[in-house]
Amino acid sequence: MTHPYEGIPPHQLWLRSIAGVVPDEVDPVVMGKFKITPQDKVATAGLCFARNIARHLKAAGFNYYVSEPANPIISPGLAEKFGYGIFTARYGNIYTPRQLLQTLRRAYGEFHPVEDVWQLVDGRIVDPFRPQIQPDGFISMDEFNADRRAHFAAIRRAVEQLDVLVFTLGLTETWYSRLDGAVFPVCPGVAGGQFDDTRHGFLNFSVTDIITDLEKSILIIREKNPTSRFILTVSPVPLVATAIDRSVLVSTTYSKSVLRVAAEEIARYDRGIAYFPSYEIITGSYTRGAYFADDLQSVTEAGVSHVMKLFLRHYADGANQVVEDHSPAHETAREARMPEAAAVMCDEKALDVETVANE
Amino acid sequence: MDGHWQYNPAFYGEIEDLFQAHNPALIVLMLEGGECARSGFHWPAEPFDFCLPGESLRPVQGLGGIIPYDLMRENARSKHYLLTSEFLAKIALSRQAPWVSISPPPVVGDDAFLIRMLLRQPLIRDEVRASGVPPAEWRRKMWVLLTSLMREMYESHDAPFLLPPAGTIDKDGFLAPEFYHDALHGNRHYGALVLRQIDEVLAQVTERETV
Numbered sequence: 058m059t060h061p062y063e064g065i066p067p068h069q070l071w072l073r074s075i076a077g078v079v080p081d082e083v084d085p086v087v088m089g090k091f092k093i094t095p096q097d098k099v100a101t102a103g104l105c106f107a108r109n110i111a112r113h114l115k116a117a118g119f120n121y122y123v124s125e126p127a128n129p130i131i132s133p134g135l136a137e138k139f140g141y142g143i144f145t146a147r148y149g150n151i152y153t154p155r156q157l158l159q160t161l162r163r164a165y166g167e168f169h170p171v172e173d174v175w176q177l178v179d180g181r182i183v184d185p186f187r188p189q190i191q192p193d194g195f196i197s198m199d200e201f202n203a204d205r206r207a208h209f210a211a212i213r214r215a216v217e218q219l220d221v222l223v224f225t226l227g228l229t230e231t232w233y234s235r236l237d238g239a240v241f242p243v244c245p246g247v248a249g250g251q252f253d254d255t256r257h258g259f260l261n262f263s264v265t266d267i268i269t270d271l272e273k274s275i276l277i278i279r280e281k282n283p284t285s286r287f288i289l290t291v292s293p294v295p296l297v298a299t300a301i302d303r304s305v306l307v308s309t310t311y312s313k314s315v316l317r318v319a320a321e322e323i324a325r326y327d328r329g330i331a332y333f334p335s336y337e338i339i340t341g342s343y344t345r346g347a348y349f350a351d352d353l354q355s356v357t358e359a360g361v362s363h364v365m366k367l368f369l370r371h372y373a374d375g376a377n378q379v380v381e382d383h384s385p386a387h388e389t390a391r392e393a394r395m396p397e398a399a400a401v402m403c404d405e406k407a408l409d410v411e412t413v414a415n416e
Numbered sequence: 417m418d419g420h421w422q423y424n425p426a427f428y429g430e431i432e433d434l435f436q437a438h439n440p441a442l443i444v445l446m447l448e449g450g451e452c453a454r455s456g457f458h459w460p461a462e463p464f465d466f467c468l469p470g471e472s473l474r475p476v477q478g479l480g481g482i483i484p485y486d487l488m489r490e491n492a493r494s495k496h497y498l499l500t501s502e503f504l505a506k507i508a509l510s511r512q513a514p515w516v517s518i519s520p521p522p523v524v525g526d527d528a529f530l531i532r533m534l535l536r537q538p539l540i541r542d543e544v545r546a547s548g549v550p551p552a553e554w555r556r557k558m559w560v561l562l563t564s565l566m567r568e569m570y571e572s573h574d575a576p577f578l579l580p581p582a583g584t585i586d587k588d589g590f591l592a593p594e595f596y597h598d599a600l601h602g603n604r605h606y607g608a609l610v611l612r613q614i615d616e617v618l619a620q621v622t623e624r625e626t627v
Contacts, residue, residue, distance in 0.1 A: 128464050128483050131491050139487045196485045199473035203465075207481040 075343050083343050086367045090324075090331035091286055092374030093221055098122035100145035100215050103225025104152055104292055108143050109356070110223055113365035117373065122219055125211030140190040145219070146211040149187035152228040153262060154270035154319075155240045160186065161277045164212035170239035174201065175250035183249030185241055194249070217281050223288045225335075226316040229262040230300055230308065244300070259300050261311075267319035275323075275330065287330045288372070289320040293339035295354050333372075335364045423503050432510040440513045441625075442618050445575055447500050449520030452562040453600050456523060456555030457530075457540060459547050468560055476551045488561060496562065497569045504573040516617050517570035518578045518610060521602040523559045525552045525590030533599040556589050578617070581609035 067073040068087045075083055093099060099114055100122045101107045114121040125146040127136035140147045151157050162168035163186070175183040181194030182201040195201040232244040235258050246252030262270075271289075278285050291313060299308035317336060324332040339348045339360045346353070348360030435443075465479040466488050473482075483491075524530045527549060534544045549555070567577040584606055586592045597603035602610075 128462050130460055131483065131487060132494065135487060135491050139484065191484055191486065193486055196469045197467055200467040200482065200484060203467070203473060203482045204484060
């Protein structure tokens with residue numbers, strides 16, 4: 058061998074694996090770190106993009122694990138509207154590893170945020186940590202408390218019984234309580250509560266922050282469930298808004314870069330933690346932006362299908378490996394439904410008041 | 417028909433004929449009343465509890481987790497009242513008289529009495545014999561939820577909703593025992609009070625017409 062690049066496999070070469078390949082066939086995964094059997098309980102958490110993963114996992118015959126399902130009397134469409142089955146438990150979007158960590162600690166009674174409840178002007182109650190899970194809030198503190206008890210129990214069940222957690226990293230920007238550091242998925246005042254800069258502060262996490270929070274989260278889960286494995290992905294969906302006085306594009310790049318590096322660092326030396334490159338599959342230059350819808354934010358069904366095709370190819374062990382049809386006709390119908398689907402659970406969308414009002 | 421439940425279209429013609437033949441001064445609606453009580457007679461496949469607005473949650477033995485009230489309400493609305501609402505919209509076109517709706521009687525709170533009554537009904541007696549009935553408090557809450565939806569539906573069709581007559585509900589929200597008749601209905605004393613309510617509405621209608 059004259060130099061280390063001699064004889065390297067095609068996937069290490071841009072022209073041979075990216076530029077010279079039909080876009081549909083680009084495969085940056087190369088090899089899965091472990092396999093998931095149809096019996097393995099696959100849990101999900103993260104943000105909007107993770108819900109696509111859940112949908113495809115179910116369709117492909119995986120054991121998509123929902124520890125907090127809606128009661129069977131509830132029709133499926135309504136259950137989804139109220140946040141059941143979108144993720145493993147009814148926690149809504151978990152945007153940052155800090156939020157994941159605090160969610161776990163709260164479920165195990167190790168953290169009791171001071172600002173734990175938001176009351177709306179009509180007396181209804183909003184959960185600051187899943188502000189849009191209940192479209193008009195809870196009708197009373199009794200209902201809120203009973204629902205939260207059940208929710209925490211469902212999280213504990215998930216932690217203790219899952220085999221694989223697919224966690225989609227979403228953001229680095231967050232708002233927190235100055236009283237105790239509790240982070241909110243959405244800035245207070247947007248979907249409930251009142252913003253008060255003496256009580257609320259802004260954080261933009263660094264790589265170190267993200268790594269630390271992810272490691273602590275994984276540690277909590279492994280303490281309860283030593284054989285649990287993890288797949289980390291980075292959401293390709295850009296930020297809806299940035300709280301920093303600069304272009305949202307610059308903030309998006311920072312955020313995704315930090316998350317991507319953190320995921321790499323965490324997964325690099327741990328055989329039970331894999332990084333899955335959905336971010337690269339969707340945003341790679343080989344797509345020429347084709348996997349983004351007209352808003353340049355939502356991921357098209359074709360993009361999701363590409364991600365899931367590779368996920369199943371490299372991680373499925375005996376599962377059905379069926380990826381939903383993304384023929385042009387099917388695609389058109391799907392995309393017609395996408396804005397509605399995306400609107401259901403993306404709390405973050407509420408940040409762009411004008412766009413939401415025009416939808 | 418067309419994959420959806422609907423009333424027999426011929427029924428609308430019959431109703432129209434009735435309206436024309438009798439030219440009523442007031443139409444009294446009592447549709448879906450039995451459903452409000454009957455829904456509480458069956459144990460759900462996965463027992464659950466739920467809260468009602470303005471009431472504290474009283475823990476009930478044998479129930480599982482809660483379903484948020486808003487979700488219960490939307491779910492019940494879509495399952496129970498769409499067909500009736502459609503029916504009302506259609507017959508509204510042929511009515512000349514005002515109309516009013518009446519609430520079904522409150523639920524029976526006495527489990528033993530209720531079970532005795534239900535065991536006489538062929539369609540449900542095996543189920544009741546095997547599993548009993550859900551707790552009274554849960555039956556009451558189902559009744560409150562469903563009657564509130566019924567009220568909303570009727571009022572959306574300009575039909576005022578008459579609540580159970582004063583004095584027929586006991587302190588816990590159940591039908592007062594002196595008005596018991598069977599599992600679903602009040603007795604003739606209850607009926608007399610309802611007729612009096614209807615009379616009062618009729619008097620108001622007549623008075624308005626006279627003026």
